[in-house]
Amino acid sequence: xxxxxxxxxxxxxxxxxxxxxxxxxxxxxxxxxxxxxxxxxxxxxxxxxxxxxxxxxxxxxxxxxxxxxxxxxxxxxxxxxxxxxxxxxxxx
Numbered sequence: 001x002x003x004x005x006x007x008x009x010x011x012x013x014x015x016x017x018x019x020x021x022x023x024x025x026x027x028x029x030x031x032x033x034x035x036x037x038x039x040x041x042x043x044x045x046x047x048x049x050x051x052x053x054x055x056x057x058x059x060x061x062x063x064x065x066x067x068x069x070x071x072x073x074x075x076x077x078x079x080x081x082x083x084x085x086x087x088x089x090x091x092x
Contacts, residue, residue, distance in 0.1 A: 005047040007054065011063065014054075016047055023050055029066045032073070 001019035008014075013028040023044065027034045038044055044053065 007047075007051055009059065012059075012066075016050055018046075025050060025054070027062050027066075029063075030070065032066060032069050034062060034065060034069075 001017050001024065003015055004018045004023075005016050006014060007016065007025075011029060015026045015028075017024045017026070021040045023038045023040060023046075025036050025038065027036075038050065038053070043049065
């Protein structure tokens with residue numbers, strides 16, 4: 001697996017990899033990560049195609065998932081809840 005690029009975002013680090021006919025895309029925020037894997041195809045050949053695919057609605061949903069993940073983690077570590085909440089944006 002090799003990194004083929006990054007997609008700029010004001011809140012998350014988004015890294016794009018290439019491996020065995022797939023493009024894993026890793027989103028990182030506040031010590032947590034999500035990875036989505038996309039198959040290479042005629043419509044999806046590289047970084048530019050992924051930039052187009054990952055629209056604002058998709059990125060908003062990724063942020064919603066990070067918020068849910070933070071809540072789950074905060075239930076396990078109640079004392080860390082205030083610190084962790086500062087890492088996440090308010091999603092409306």
